[in-house]
Amino acid sequence: xxxxxxxxxxxxxxxxxxxxKALRLLQTAEAVLHDDLVAPExxxxxxxxxxxxxxxxxxxxxxxxxxxxxxxxxxxxxxxxRVVRLKGGDPLIFGRAGEEIEALRQNAIPFEIVPxxxxxxxxxxxxxxxxxxxxxxxxxxxxxxxxxxxxxxSEKDGSDWSKFVASGATxxxxxxxxxxxxxxxxxxxxxxxNDTPCAVISRASTKYQHTHRTTLRSLHKTxxxxxxxxxxxGEVVALADPATQVAEQLLPQLSPRDGSVLPATLxxxxxxxxxxxxxx
Numbered sequence: 693x694x695x696x697x698x699x700x701x702x703x704x705x706x707x708x709x710x711x712x713k714a715l716r717l718l719q720t721a722e723a724v725l726h727d728d729l730v731a732p733e734x735x736x737x738x739x740x741x742x743x744x745x746x747x748x749x750x751x752x753x754x755x756x757x758x759x760x761x762x763x764x765x766x767x768x769x770x771x772x773x774r775v776v777r778l779k780g781g782d783p784l785i786f787g788r789a790g791e792e793i794e795a796l797r798q799n800a801i802p803f804e805i806v807p808x809x810x811x812x813x814x815x816x817x818x819x820x821x822x823x824x825x826x827x828x829x830x831x832x833x834x835x836x837x838x839x840x841x842x843x844x845x846s847e848k849d850g851s852d853w854s855k856f857v858a859s860g861a862t863x864x865x866x867x868x869x870x871x872x873x874x875x876x877x878x879x880x881x882x883x884x885x886n887d888t889p890c891a892v893i894s895r896a897s898t899k900y901q902h903t904h905r906t907t908l909r910s911l912h913k914t915x916x917x918x919x920x921x922x923x924x925x926g927e928v929v930a931l932a933d934p935a936t937q938v939a940e941q942l943l944p945q946l947s948p949r950d951g952s953v954l955p956a957t958l959x960x961x962x963x964x965x966x967x968x969x970x971x972x
Contacts, residue, residue: 695722695769697796699789701782701808704818705731705920706897709809717776717806723768725761726778729920731898734778743768758788762795769801780920782810786836786866810834812864815896815922819903821932823862828927831861837868837875837923853882862926868892872923873912879925884908889929894921905929 698717703709710718718724718737726735728748738744747761756764761777768775783789783805796803812834816823823832833856856863857879868875872892880886886909894902894917904914908925 693772694801695771695773695775697765697769697775697777697792697801697803698806699777699779699783699792699803700806701787701810702727702730702734702778702780703809704781704811704814704897705734705895706814707731707733707737709814709897710734710737711806711808713806714808717774718778720774721776722773723775724778725765725775727780728755729780730778743773758791762792765792766795766799766801769796770799779808780811781814782808785810785812785834811866811896811920811922812924815893816864816924818896818901819891819893819924819932821891821924822928823864823924825928825931828931829860829862831859832864833859833861834864834866836866853878857882857884862924862928865923865925868921868923870916872914875923876908876911879908879911884925888925889927891924891929891932892917892921893924894918896920896922905932 698721700714700717701711702714715737718734719739721738721742723743723745724738725745725747728746730748735744745764747756747764765775765777777783777792779787779789781787784807789805793803793805812823824830835853835856853863863879865875879888886907888908890906890908890911892904892906892914894900894904900918902917904917906914
């Protein structure tokens with residue numbers, strides 16, 4: 693009897709950001725294949741009876757290649773085990789889930805995808821950066837600075853990012869590495885202003901989180917922060933600084949000047965209007 697593989701998102705690092713389903717699957721797993729950067733606190737949730745395999749990589753050094761990961765998943769499930777493939781963030785965003793899904797389908801292995809809080813959302817929330825804003829950015833783009841093997845050198849310049857820059861979207865760059873000078877050149881070549889605010893967020897949502905804020909002009913001076921890191925680029929980064937908030941953002945005075953109580957009917961539809969407004 694075949695088992696089943698669950699492609700599970702571990703979120704950005706804080707165990708409390710796991711979904712209830714992810715937690716349940718971890719606690720009942722018979723085998724877990726996890727990325728290298730999954731938080732130790734999350735790995736402690738795996739039962740001691742489960743087989744545990746670290747199949748990740750750090751600083752480009754692979755413990756196991758993707759083909760071997762695929763074969764291991766298939767073999768464990770074919771043996772009848774409940775297998776959790778645990779990935780940082782969300783499994784479908786820069787997590788190679790597509791390749792693993794192909795392997796599972798080819799071998800007729802049942803599988804299920806359990807989404808997680810992607811690193812961009814966890815990092816932005818932890819750094820108090822609104823990724824969209826009606827007056828700063830109405831679009832959001834996730835890109836990666838990492839290039840797959842076999843890409844031509846011509847694909848490494850800023851031309852592939854120019855369409856994102858032209859849209860005025862907030863850019864969240866996954867896996868930026870430490871060569872911020874090169875990323876800065878690519879963004880400048882794509883047409884981004886040197887005054888554009890940037891933020892590098894390291895180990896987001898954990899007790900070790902660190903945020904370095906700068907501009908595109910000074911991005912090359914960014915210190916080498918511990919992985920995992922994310923780079924957020926756009927005018928919304930400036931909104932994380934309380935000093936940039938303007939007076940018009942203050943709530944209007946709602947209390948009557950004579951000290952009387954406002955009628956409850958005034959607020960009856962307020963929450964529903966806000967939920968249906970579609971504003972960012």
